[in-house]
Amino acid sequence: MQAGCNYKNYKFMSKTLFDKVWDSHVVRNIEDGPDVFFIDRHFIHEVTSPVAFVGLKQRGIGVMYPERTFATADHNTPTWNQHLPVADPLSANQLEALADNAAEYGISHWGLGHRNNGIVHIVGPENGITLPGSTIVCGDSHTSTHGAFGAIAFGIGTSEVEMVLSTQCIMQPKPKKMRINVNGKLGFGVTPKDVALYIISKQTTSGATGFFVEYAGDVFENMTMEGRMTVCNLSIEMGARGGMIAPDEKTYEYIKGRKHTPKGADWDKAMAYWKTLKTDDDATFDVEFNYDAADIEPMITYGTNPGMGMGVTQSIPNATDLQGGVETYKKSLGYMQFNEGDNMIGKSVDYVFLGSCTNGRIEDFRAFCSIVEGRQKAENITAWLVPGSHKVVDQIKEEGLDKIIEASGFVLREPGCSACLAMNDDKIPAGKLAVSTSNRNFEGRQGPGSRTLLASPLVAAATAVTGVVTDPRTLIKETA
């Protein structure tokens, strides 16, 4: 900075939360190229890491900081009888490769059956690996989840996994900055999932491509850490590389005392840094959007990307009312076997899936149980309730939610990614309609030919007990 810094220059120095974290991790800036970007914490799983290790071996290079990488098995693991050998030989082979590679390079590994095992984006925060102001990557696009803690977190490809293993860095151009403000009071029955699906429906599936998002406003300030994780998790579904929320007392309260969280003097030092992690008042964004909490109702999707969502009481828009390609829109509705103008409420459903890195945490199971308690699973519904981790399972049992689940005719499965991407046996059959709390309704995502409606745990629960798409507000009473 030159001497004689005037107000204008001072403004130029103002930084967003994103700038502060990004800029502090740039090892080197390449002219007319990306930044060499340092990664504090790296998660790996069995599907996108094996080829990276093959690459290391081919090049004859090692892992620079094995203590900065954490391995967990989640994507293809069975959610039933996990104590038995994995039946699918290809999945078993990937799980073995993860275990072998972790052992060979000295990386911590939470394999199937380990008490810390679970979905990577659920076990990271649970174990205090996810910290404010840190950079986190994983070969999985929902790594954006960790942004809930004020971290820069995003998904990478396998070549980049190899880069992080070998040098703890990746090469990234700095994304543009977007802020999304949601203010006001959320309505009854409206959950963080609905807030996210609402924003995505406004932004479309590609509206935030090229941007990193900061979520701000009292809706996010008042949200629990788990709710914030759900929102940040879904950032990628509007194309954003990631999303983040400034850390606050709730954040510190959540992480304090966890396995990998700094302790003692290190905690105090970290806190001093974390308190600086907010967007300066006069910092600017490339683009900013404001939404009103009062406009959001429980959401549901009707098409084949997460941007095709609407309030559960609304009807499917006409192609001509939308921006974008009419043919693509009609192809999407054709796949879903829906028509323009259809109402979703009352549509007969075959499957309900509660789980995933989006909605597989304890609050999601509490929400689900708040509706199914005292009711019975509808006969036409096959329900898969899949907790995100063993810790979530423990908490479910501690709170007695397992009793409610059982009494209502549901079964609790074992942790994993499960039907979210259907790499294991949890596949929705062709043509069947599922209400899912996961994150993607792409063609065949939950199994070849499967049809997915994305919604909150409340909508999923209401549907599970009625057998048809149901507005949860009709089943629960508003409390003051």
Add this chain to the structure above:
Amino acid sequence: MAYDKFQVLTSTAYPLPIENVDTDQIIPARFLKATERKGFGDNFFRDWRYDSEGNPIADFPLNDAKYSGSQILVGGKNFGSGSSREHAAWSVYDFGLRCVISSFFADIFRNNCLNVGVLPVQVSAEFAQKLFDAIAADPKTEITVDLPNQKVTLVATGESESFDINGYKKDNMLNGFDDIDYLQNIKEEVRAFAQTRPF
């Protein structure tokens, strides 16, 4: 993983004028179970190329003989959205393609392509439409993608448009280098930086 250099490519192209093609379509999750990088081309667009009995869907462009052998794919807007699976970019490459042209790419897919030797070329919506129209009129339409000059040209008419790529990535593609080669050379600088990180 090293890949062949990319300089100037002239080829016919597969047209896929569908928007928001996600990586679950490019390669469905059930085909991500390999522990080595091979064979992904067979399952490129698996569920759009084959019916549920495994029979090829004849009129799907990637199965259509009149485009076969093309090394370019022209896709609709927002190509490659969704999952970060690099397997999608591998399947593009393994299918025999070296270049994808679209009016808009999803971020992670674009990065992955650049890391495996597939050139993502972003053009205006108007130029993309021009390419689709030309291919519809003549399936043997040739397109030249000239990386040194950052230019994509319809060979028959000479109509062209320039495209962006940063200098670093361009140099990598022209020479068949990858980021790991670069990072290996600055390891000491990274080690010094790591010392400054609080956690």
